[in-house]
Amino acid sequence: MSDTPPDHLSVNPNSPHFDAETLRRGIGIRFKGVERRDVEEYSISEGWIRVQLGKKVDRHGQPLTIKLTGPVEAWYQDVGAADAADEAADTGDASAD
Template sequence: MSDTPPDHLSTNPKSPHFDMEVLQRGIGIRFKGRERKDVEEYSISEGWIRVAAGKSRDRHGNPLTIKLTGEVEAWFENPTPDAEDKGNEDKTTEAE
């Protein structure tokens, strides 16, 4: 798995842009220079995010969302498990 997050990602399991492995690593989003924790979906190349519009729900129980446009940055909050294992292997070989 790469160290750059995907260009388009959604938290909705019914979306074609949903990826559980990526979401489990944790994604940080900065929108217009401010960190956001309430992002439902984002696209870096198109420059937009979707956020819930209050507590409103549609008839299927999904949150109503608003699409906001602006500069979007994304990063992984947690390192890859492979990177942690490699770091531990290096430390054990140096100690011996």
């Protein structure tokens, strides 16, 4: 698997940008320098995210979303966790010397 997340991804199974394998792996999103966990869809190249607008739903039962624009960063959470574990191991080894 590649360590670069897709440019465009959605959590809605009806979307053409839905990818269950990628979502199972876990995606971290940073929007305008703040880590977000409520992102429904994102596009890195176009610079936007979609987040749910409260608990409101449309007439089909789908959540209403709002599009926010700005710089978007994405990463795989399992890769980030492995990197953090490697850094912790590196700092632990340095203090043992």
